[in-house]
Amino acid sequence: MLARLDLSDCPTPVWLPEGHSQTVFAALYARRPQLGFLRERLDTPDGDFIDLDWTGPGLTPNSASVVTGAPLPVIRPRTEPGQRALVLFHGLEGSSASHYVLSVSQYFRARGWTVVVPHFRGCSGEPNRLPRAYHSGDSQEISFVLDTLRARLPQATWHAAGVSLGGNALLKHLGEAGSAANWLHAAAAISAPLDLNAGGMALGKGINHAIYTRMFLRSLKSKVLAKAKDYPGYFDVARIAHAHDLYEFDDAYTAPVHGFKDVRDYWTRASSKPFLRSVTVPTLVLNARNDPFLPPDHLPLRHEASAQVLLHQPNNGGHAGFSSGRFPSQLGWLPQRLARFFDAGV
Incomplete structure (x- = not known):
């Protein structure tokens, strides 16, 4: 059976006419909520750590800061059977302070959900312990985090979402896990670079290189050096x-640090697009057709994903942007789109 396809558009403002403006304006200027998180440090099996930022009923600190206080050893949110929970994986060099994390987390917390934002290694403001960091195909890390959260809150109805790099890694995990991931009620990937070869080459050219690649390299090089x-x-x-x-x-x-032969081996093996046919969890794959990070002719077609996948490919939205409303716009369209899929599967 074929995946479903949704071509309805995101109502981006007329003064954000194309993908670059929609991407940059959302990240820098759109209204974003102020939200506090409680932080927990999770030790990994290889001797490193992942910081988890939590918000939800009974958890939010009385502060507008992103993180309050030192990392706590264990956080046990108040949950009852059926309590809805969302784990949200951020993108390359993102964090719980990213605009898309704040908008989605605030929206679902206001609906009474528990939300947890895992930081990929080195992204929580403190260097991780090992030479390795994180990468676009790190499905093993996704699996570890999901298994930990499921064991922590076994009564919750869990949902998973990932943005950009986090979305790609989540989709790869879902495809690899198959029916073993069906304990998740639903999942979503937003602006995932499904074909890393195509996306990586696109980011190396012209205005994409000038705007996005330089920004990423400044942060990545600083950490690694x-x-x-x-x-x-x-x-x-x-x-x-x-x-x-x-x-x-x-x-x-x-x-080389993460066990790949070279960049082509990494980009090929880490791309999530080939795994979409094996996804058995109801999953929204949302990619704007004007996303600068992935050319539209490399977006998946219906026959390239399972019947459990809904491919939403609006003409507008940019990369993890999806601004809407009056100037300076706001970021409410994306969390509402996720909620519609999580609630009704459409």
Whole structure:
């Protein structure tokens, strides 16, 4: 059976006419809520850690800060049978302070949901302990986090969502896990770079390189070069420092450190698009057709995903943008779209 297809548009403002303006304006200028989280540090089996930021009934601190206080050892939210919960995975170099995380978390918390935002290693404001970091196909990390949360709140009705890199890793996990992931009520991937080869090459050219790649490289290089001081001789520091685009950075650092032969091996094996046929959890895959991070001709067709997948491909929205409303716009369309799918499957 074929995946379902939704081509209805996101009502972006007329003064945001194309993908770049819709992407950048949402990230920098659109109204975003103020939301507090409680932080928990989760130790990983390999001796590292992941910081989880929680919000929900009985959990929000009396502060507008993103995180309040030192990491807490264990957080046990108040849950009753059927309590709805959402785990939300952020994108490349994102965090619980990202605009899309705040808008989605605030919306579902207001509906009484428990929301938890896991930070990929090194993204919570503190360097992680190991030479490795995180990558677009890190489905093993997704699986560890999901299993931990399921065991923590077994009575909750769990949903999972991921944005950009987090969405790609989540989809890869869902495809690999098959029916073993059916304890999730539903899932969603927003602006996931489903074909990393196509997306990586697109980000290395022209205005995409000038706006997005330079921003990512500043943050990524800084973290890795700082880490290199603790692991002398472990990294090819010269190649990392002189990487001009994500292709060169991933070839010098991400691929070898995370067990891939080279960047092409990484981008090919980590892409989630080939796994969509194996997804058995009801899953929304939302990609704007003007997303600068993934050319529209590389978006999946109906026969490339399972019948449990709804492919929503609006013409507008940019990359994790989806602004709507009057100037300076707001970010309510995306969480409402997720809620509609989680509630009714459409």
